[in-house]
Amino acid sequence: MRSRLARWLLRATVFLAALVAVLVAAGWTVLSLPQFGAPMAGPRLARALANPQYKDGRFTNLEPETPTSTAALGDYIVRQFSGNEVREPPAPLPVLAVDKAALASAPAPSGLRAFWIGHASTYVELDGLRLLLDPVFAERVSPLPVGPRRFHAPPIALADLPRIDAVLISHDHYDHLDMDAVRQLASRGARFYVPLGIGAHLERWGVPAAQIEEMVWWQQRTLGKVQIVATPTRHYSGRDPRHRSPTLWSSWSVIGPQHRxxxxxxxxxxxxxxxxxxRLGPFDIAFIKIGAYGPGASWVDIHMPPEQAVQVHRDVRGKRMFPVHWSTFNLAYHDWDEPIxxxxxxxxxxxxxxxTPRLGEWVDADREFKSTRWWEAVR
Known part of the structure; x- marks a missing residue:
């Protein structure tokens, strides 16, 4: 009897060990996929080690965020599968298709206009340059074919955009850094302005080093007659679940001869x-994140609610507030239109x-804009 039990225990142990080995190997294989990016090394890592925001192998905020408690994590899990919020639009959103022919001619040498692509992604023309802010065209914001699916199609296909002069990336989360979009834009000559550490991701994805400007807070680069300045923000980063905040995050201040x-x-x-x-204001337009906030201090500290978004607009001395980061993906526990x-x-x-532009609707800093409460018709 003991011999039979011993053999059974041995077989069970071998099976469990094999299963664990298979799971570990599968996990390692998945996390080695290119969409998870690449770690810093060499001169890039040396720059990080010399940066005052880099401590104990990760970047930190100037004002530390509240740690996420076990109770808060439990609450997030419960709320993910419960709650009565209308987190997704009950009807199609109004999307104004952008005619690629209208973008074919060069931007005006003096002017500032933009249209919203969705979430944080925005196309901007500033004093003769074409820029993209956090361009995400993916159907899902996830490294795998699961996760939040977009509510609407972009107002223009990525392939129909003209050549972009500058792509500004705020941080490396999947809803802000789209690997496939990066590859397409890089193949057409776009330059990427990114916080320190993100250059390692881009290089792994085939972006030539000559097309990458990797910056820390208050650094600036000049493109034509436009100054691009990496400015502070309060957030975190990471594409690999094993590592939190391995790359820097930033806001962006862009200053042209006539507009900013x-x-x-x-x-x-x-x-x-x-x-x-x-130091850099006033700004003709401030593109401000308003959605995907709370509940709890640990979330709000890195994803401000709308009232604080308005205060940020006032703090940076914005003239016209252009709200972004809402109504494209289900990423938080609030109604889809609560942020606006x-x-x-x-x-x-x-x-x-x-x-309050509709998706694809132009906003010109030098012209009156007639806002509507278009979300009220989405019923």
Whole structure:
């Protein structure tokens, strides 16, 4: 009897060991896929080690965020599968198709106009240059064919865009850094302006080093007559679940001869926005993240709610607020249109100019824009 039990235990142990080995090998294989990016090494890592925001193998915020508690994690799991929020639009969103022929001619040498592609992705023309902010055209924001699916098609296909002069990336999360979009844009000569560490991802994806400008906060580069400045923000980063914040994150301040704009990237509220406004403002347009916030301090500290988004606009001395980072992916526990409703209420209270363009609708900094509450018709 003991001999039979011993043999059974031995076989069970061998089976479990083999199963664990297979799972470990499968996990290693998956995490080795190119979409997970690449770690810093060599001179890039040396730059990080010399950076005051890089501590104990990870980048940190100037104002530390509240740690995520076990209770908060449990609450997130419960809310993922419960709650009565209308997290996805109940009907198709209005998308204005952008005619590629209208983009074929060179941008005006003096001007600032933009249209919203969806989520944080925005096409901008500034004083003769074409720029893209965090271009994501993927159907899902995930390294694998699962995860949040987009609510709407982009107003223009990536292949139909003209040659882009500069692509600004705020951080390396999947809803802001799209590997396939990067590869396509790089093949057409676009230059990438990215926070420190993201260059390793881009190089693994085949982007030539000569097309990558990898920057830390307050560094600036000149493209033509336009200055591109990496400015602080309060967030985190990572594409590999084993490593948190291995690359830097940033907002962007872009200054042309006649116009300038600010892009917040993902962020929680922080006092450094006043510093940005004092040093580089005022901005003709401020593209400010308003959605995918809370609940709980640990979330809000890195994803500000709409009321704080309006305050950021005021802090950086924005003239016209262009809200982004909402109504494209289901990434948080609030109604899909709650961010814009709360932003509009706070903007009205604060007396700032908020524009509410539909997807693909042009906003020109030098022209009046007639906003509508288009989301109210999505029923």
């Amino acid at each position: 704009f600010f892009y917040s990237g993902d962020t929680g509220y922080s006092k450094h926005f006043k510093d940005i406004g004092e 409703r709360r932003t509009l209420d706070e903007a009205t209270r604060a007396g700032i100019e908020l524009v």
